[in-house]
Amino acid sequence: MPLNNFDRILTWQDFNQQLGQPGGANEYAQIHPDIAPSNFVLARVRNALTITDVTIDLSLIADDCWVVTSRMTNDLLKHEQGHYDILAISAREFYNTLIGLSAATADALQRRVNQLKERFAQQVTQVDARYDSESQTNHGINTAIQQTWDQKIAAAKANPRGRLTDLP
């Protein structure tokens, strides 16, 4: 499947070490993963253009990933891995939705792709916020609930049909 870096394992090398939190931050590390679709392969089926293949790359916005040096624990890294995996699960859903997507014109198809990308990004933002919320992991501080999320995220990743709606 042309979904690159789906199984990437983060290390602290992926984060810029800082002495303290940037202003306004309420956790001790931040990751900023991104997805980018490219290499669209289109086919004309009857009167519609259909996507038959696409590549989706997961990457990190390196300048926007940071950790407070004194807080670099395995537990915090595992929590940040959860944020990455949430995006990875969404990227796979995005990929599966794009394959077979069709529209009458290339412009219309591009608009549909952009709309879907936006919709999946909004869902990721919501899941990330719920993952971090005080009643859930509280940024990884609540270790029992963090373990539940770790298990649910791992199960969703391992299931080719796993989705963000499978998460708590």
Ligand SMILES: [Zn+2]
């Ligand atoms: Zn977090």
